[in-house]
Each structure stands twice: as structure tokens, then as C-alpha cells.
Amino acid sequence: MPTTTRSLFETLNQVIADLDPFQPLQPTLERVLIKTAELAEYKRITLAIFDPKTDTLRFSISHGHTRTPSSTYAPGEGVTGHVLTTGEPIVVRVMAEEPMFLNRAGGRSQEEMASLSFISVPVITSGEQGEIIGVLSADLPISHRDNLDLHRDFLQALGRIIARQTAYLQECMLQNETHLPNPARETSQAENLAKNRIVASSKAMSQVMGQIMQVADSRATVLLRGESGTGKELLAEAIHNMSSRRDAPFVKLNCAALPSELIESELFGYERGAFTGAVSSKKGRFELAHQGTLFLDEIGELSAEAQAKLLRAIQEGEIQRLGSEKSTTIDVRIVCATHQPLEALIEENRFREDLYYRINVFPIFIPSLRERRQDVLPLAEHFLSIFSEEYGKNIKRISTPAIDLLTQYHWPGNVRELRNCVERATLLCMDEAIRTYHLPPTLQTAESSATDTELSFGEAVARFEQELLVEALKKTQGNMLEAARELRSSYRVVNYKIKKYGINPKKFTPHK
Template sequence: MTTITDDKRLQPYLGTLQKIVSDMGPQRPFQSTLKSLLRTLAENHDFQRPHIVIFDPETRTLKLSLSQTPTKADHVEYEPGVGVTGQVFSTGQPVIVPRIKDHPAFLNKAFGRSDEEQETLAFICVPVLGPADEPRQGREVIGTLSVDTPSVPMPQLESHCRFLEVVAGMIANHASYLQEEMARQKHLMTQGLIVGDSNDIGFTPSNVVAASKAMRLVLNQAAQVGPSRATALLRGESGTGKELLAEAIHQASPRREMPLIKLNCAALPSELVESELFGYQKGAFTGAVHTKKGLFELANKGTLFLDEVGELSPNAQAKVLRAIQEQEIQRLGSEQTITVDVRLICATHQPLEELVERGLFREDLYYRINVFPIFIPPLRERREDILPLAEHFLRIYSEEYSRSIKRISTPAIDLLTQYHWPGNIRELKNCIERAVLVCDEQVIRTYHLPPSLQTAESTATDTNLSFCEAVAKFEQELLVDALKKARGNMLQAARDLRVSYRIVNYKVKKYGIDAKKFAVAKARGMK
């Protein structure tokens, strides 16, 4: 088998693979990653029109989902088995077309290539398999990855093809998510919750960090409901980021240039919430020395976010319901109605269904605000987000407090990921802020974390440990950190620790540390 390191013709592809790997970090959403990948293929090689086609199980057709080059057709579909793309999907085998003009099955549906281009360009199409949950022979084909490239001798085209097969293997999970989102997008369109068809079905708000699949799905739900005027109801425990998600929905809407007005319904006494929401006329009550606009008026043409909506009083609930139904309000102390055009986003950590059963929340209002519910999972159920969030907060607070803290140690990361986080992201944020304040090194270690996260074992302070045992635990932590930084290179780790290689090698063997697991994964063989 030819490998990427054995064949000198394949050496130029290494830089591209390294760039793709770096772009596929946990913080990146799958669609942005795929777009970046297509851009890298176009920029690093003489590839034209790199594009990904995904199979739609409902319509049983292949749909052009992502392309680096604008297409001349709004909706491009291929039948399995028909054309080059359809053949690749049906057989699961790559196809190389040395010259497009000479291939009778080439359909030229998506990009409208000119006669001259068809004369001088080759076409390469490789299958994209589903995630590697099963052995290769059991994995289904979910789409294709294709490029145009200048017609060159067949050995060079074969090298291109093997390289693209490796790339297709790297994007299996991302393409699978894209297939799921295509299905979800179509379902929402049939429900009338979004209008039109869009290739941009994922987005990454600048203030939201999401690495887990659960949160990527939440963000895509936000992207889907954003362009509509449907009322969104954000459900989840306190501290999961409902307010940030509301901001993301607003930014994804046509109202993004208009105000986003926020009110925490639990932060004010019930008698003041109504005056805040609907305003009041001068003289409406003692102390009303001037007329005041309510939040519904201030949010006109924009978005109103009601946090902890379950805390609304019965009177306020009735008026909010009327504002939603009739799109008009009345200030306190006034009989004049005011028309408002407001998109409503609500949030709560309470079980509204139970409140409805107990008569504490209006059933008709519940159904009015529960048009598009989005459930935000707690942090303990999306542990893939803990490290990216921690590193995000570390950057923020290191800059804010002028600290030169570079990273979080591996044992500290283990401690963060094992904790159950009852306070969710808010608690994690406070935890990292405290660690930055007390840290006097360039690395956050276990003993910089709050006592609530620590155990005697994790901090090597167990009274049953001898002095030598406590020192050994600290040595292991330093070794693991150095090896992680040096990517498994024990010689470099020794330089960083300012000791000899012999000492590092001895300690690694003594503590049973596997240095190889910290090495950067190298590109495997190409078929």
C-alpha cells in the first residue's frame, strides 16, 4: 500500500492535511469546518469548484450542499447511479475523469462549465462514508467530495484521488451532521417555521462556545428559528446560557439591526414588572411624575427577551398574552392602545407544564410562547464543552487581569471534566476567574481551582500520603504537562523541565506514563 510518507509525489499534501486538522478543532461548528476545508483545497492546490454532495434519504436524491464556487443553479440534485456523482455514490468507488468532455456520463448540472473548460479540466469524485461506528465494509455512503483540476497525466490524477479519499475520511462526522441538519431544515420548512431553502444551516455566534454535538444542534435550532418571527422558548437549568442563546437568535433574525430588550421577570417585584413591560402615563400612580414607555414599546420592530417568564404575575401574564395576540398594549393609567411589532423570546428553568396544572401559569399563554422550544442541556451532559469553555474564559480573564497564563494542566483538566457542575457555565466561568486570580504561574494547576472541585487525592494533600508520595504525585503532574506540551517528545520535555533526558526517561518508566499517547497523530496510508 502506498502511504503519504512513502510516495514523494504526495509530500505536498502534508501541509494541506495539517491545515485541515488544525481547522477541525472542537470549537469549530461542523459547517464552518467544511467550508474552511473546501477553501483550503482551492487555495493550497490547483483544485477548482470543490464541493460536497449529500444524500437526502427522504427524497432519495443527492443534493449539492456546500461549494467553494457559486453555482449557476439554485437547487442541484443528482439521482443515485446517474452521472459521475451518482455512480460514485452507488458504487462507493472513486471516479477519475481525465478530461470532462470525453466522459459521456458527465452531466455538468451544477456549475455550467464552458466548452473550453470541459476540454481542459479533469474531474475527481470520491465517496464520503458515514461515521466509523462500524468496520469500513459496514459503513454506508452518505455523499461525495468532488473537485475540478487541470488535465494532467493519470499518475498525478491518481495521487489527487488518493489524497481526496483521505480528506473524505476525515470529514465523515461533519458530513453526517450536515445530512442530519438537511433533514431538520426540511422538516421545519414543512412546519412553516422557516421560509425558503438555505445552504447556510449552521452558524457560530461570536459569544457562544460549542464543541459538543448537543450544543451544535442547539445552535442550529437557533439558526433555524432566527429568520422567522416565531416565538422561541428556551428551556434549561440556570446558568446554561439562555440569555446568550437569545442574543444569537436575535442576531440570526432580520431584526438584528433593531434593539434587543431584556427583562428578568424574577428580578423585580410583580407590581413593578407590569410598569416595566407596558409603561405608564404621568399620574397613573403615586410617583409617576412623567410618562414612561414600556419595554414592549422600546422593543418595537425588534426583539423582547423575557427571562424567567414563569415568574410573571397572573395580571402580567394576561397582558403579555394580549400583546402577543393583538400586537397592541396599553400603558398603565391610559385607555389608549399602542400597536407594537415585537418578536418575543422567553426563557425559564421552571417546569411550565407543572405550573399550568397547578394554575400558576396560564395555559393559553403557555401554548402561545411554546411555538419553538429549545432545550439547552446542562454542562454535565455535554462534557465536550467544558475544556473549550474553560480555555475561552482563561483567555478572557488572563487579558482582563493582565496575567500571562498560557494553559490549564492535564490534571486540572481532568478535575474540571469530572466535576458535576450544578451551577453550569456560570459556575465554570466563576471557577476559572478565581483560578486566574490566585495563579502565580503560567499554568492553571489543580490547587488553583476552588475547594468545591478538589479532593484530597487530586491535590496530593491526603493525610494518608507520605511526603515522598505527595512529591511523586506532583512529579507526575509536571511530567504529563511537559509531555503534552512537547507532543510526546521526551527530549523536548527534558529541555522544558531543565533536566536530562535520562531523568525524564527514568521517571516516565517509573510512573508508567505512556509518552506516545501525547504524540501528534500522523497521516496514515492512502489508498
């Protein structure tokens, strides 16, 4: 029975609904291909991703084959390689009659090939200079040409929809040399993100979560480092929740929120009569966190006396309440956080070097929000969902111009500032969408980069291009493919510009 435009449109709608940006990439695309094959009645469907390092197409995800094919195609080789080279779709009405069809993926008998058609379309990134990053192909029963052309158009539309996820998979594939991401590991990380209320889709935060998963179930002291507002407390709680201590207390103390004379009593507790006003004994945070986790935020604010006692508690596993001569054994896992340069404080004799080495066993650096702009929109939508429910609003989305303002702003206050911004916008909004005028004036008046008016237009453009390239290479540590992704350009364009301006990417690669 011929396929109708309406049935394929409905298939596309269902497939789009499965593309969850907060779920692992590979399992998400596998589900999309499975659903597409089932609804469109394809015998097989495969996604092959281009590897710029080897200049080959590698089958990455498939459905209908007994296993994902291990063979590769060079550009121009066979139907699939030809689609990669030309960027044009190819429709083969009868597989067995097409000399270009090499059947390299295997699993098809000559008899079956005589009864199947084959459609192959390019997967191209969006933008003016779209880059061909893969090829999407499907086996389907032979039918008349109009019906096959309809499926070709459908697969082209699907290719455009999955291009972004395919680009991220390409990056992962290159990072892991010859392997795609481990689905089990990605699923585990996604589950941990969800359980701990952490919203992130950037590679930078994926690396942070990977470190947290590595250290969570150990006894190692963790030092979370990053600017104020990056979510250090939430990540400390995630470390606790992923550890074997998850059922024991998670106790917090902000060392900057209390006067120095009160910090010791809060940490170690006190006995009745230890000081004026101590009318009864009180447990400190160490005792309250026994067999659990103690999170010490802004550790750099501790007084010299408190630092000495904290060092003793960590070294000996014992504390003394103020006014007591008795030692109490404690079993506490320590997680610390700071936005200060502790190394500079050591130079100024404001922080003990021996304590620094005790708490810096496993440092984790949390990137600022401006260093992980991919997280801005998911975070904004997450906060919008929370505040819409809290304030009884029916706000369904953030408008495109408002999204542009959010993603272009430099966020000096990081996630905390973004949260406050979305809460304000939610309160002001009486519409179904957040608009630019609901956002704070700081976002709407943020200064853009100045240009040197003494330069000619061509010189100014060239200088701006060089600055963009250098910044992208710094950020990606000299990785040209990742730099191209950062700049939303193609590898070929970035390679050409780098050679044009005489930029050496190796300068930005860290020395081993």
C-alpha cells in the same frame, strides 16, 4: 514538476486552517476542496457521501466540474463504489485505460481522460470501528507512480481531517431527504449566531436558532423555556436584534429579582405621590420599551395583581401608571422566559390560564447543556478567550484531559456554570494551557454510573450496552443513524446490537 512531501504538508496546514467549527458545514468544505485543488494542482476534486437509506454514494460537493454531478454509485460499482466497499484507496494512473473507471460524473472527454490520473480514497470516521461515510476523489495530471502514491497518502490524510464534517453533512442530507443543507440559510444562521454572541455548534441549538429566525420579525409573543443558566436572556436579545425593532429599545425585567409590591411600579411606572417615596413621576418598563421589545424573565414569579395588569396591557396595548387614571398606548413586543412548569402553576391557581395562552403563542424550548455536549468545548474556548483578555493571561488552549472532564460533567448550572468554571480556571492558571487541576473539584469528583456487582461481567456489559442504546434512541427519537452518531459507533454495529437485544426503535418515534 513532481510534487514534494513538503509542498503537500504545507497544503494540509493551510486546509486545516480553513476548517472553522463555527462556520456552516457545506461552504466550509467547499472552500477546503477549492483550496486543495488550487494548491495541489488538481483538475477536479469531489466528495461523495454514502446515503444509508438508499445504499448509494451521492456526489455532494465538487470543484472543477461545471456543476455538482447528480449521478450516484452503488457499493462496488466503478472505482468510487469499489473504494466504498473495500475501504481501500485506488490509484488509476491513466483514466482512459481503466475499465473500472466509469466517468459517471461526466465532463471529461476521451482525449482528456488519456492525460489524467484518478485517485479515490475512503472517508472514514475515527474510532476503533470506523465507518466509511464517503469517498474523496481527485483528477490530476499523469505522473510517475511514486508521485501518485504521495498524492494518495495526502488525500487519505485529508479524508481523515474532514471526516467529522462529512458525518454531520450525512446527517443533514438524511434529515432533508434528498437535499443537502441550503448554504444561504446556513450562512445566515452562522452570521446571526456571531452577531448575537451565541456560541453553538450542536444540532439542538441549530434548531433553536432556526425557530428564532422564523419568529424574530413577527409580532408574536415568544415564551423561552428551559433550565436556569441556558442563556434565555441572550436568546431574547437575539430575537430583538433580528427583528425590525432592532433600532428601538430592548428592555429587561427579572420578575424574580424584585419584591411583588415593586413589580407593578417597575412594569407600569407611577405618578408623583402615588405612594410614600414617589417624589416624582417615573416611566415603567412598558413605556421605556415603546416600539421595541420587553423581555420579562422568570414570568412565573409575577403576583396575581401584576398578572392581571400584564394581561390587560397585552390585550389592549395600553397601560396605566400607578396613581394615574390616564391610559397610555404602547407598542411593545413581548418576550417571556421561565424555568418553571407553568402548566403546573395553573393547576395550583398560581398562574392565570388566560395569560398563559397569551404569552405561549410561540414557545421555544432551550435544551440544557448536558443535552448538547457538542457545545461544551466551543463555549469553554469562547469563555477562555474572553477571560484571558480580561485578566491579561496568555492561555492558548485547554488540555485534552481537562476537555474530557468538561465534556463528561453533567452541568446542572448549564452555560452559566460553565462560564464561572472557565473564569475560575483562567484566574488560577499560570501556564499556557488549562489543566485538570485548574478546574473545580466538582468536575474531578463527579460520580460515574454505578454497576450492579451482583451481575457477571458479561451481564453487566450487556445491560450497560442496552441502557446506552435506549438512551440514544430516546434522544434521537428512534433514528438509528443519529443514535450511531451519538454513540460514536457505526450504523451497522448499532443495528446489530438493537436486533441482538430485541429493542424496537419505533417505540421511540413520536406519533404524528
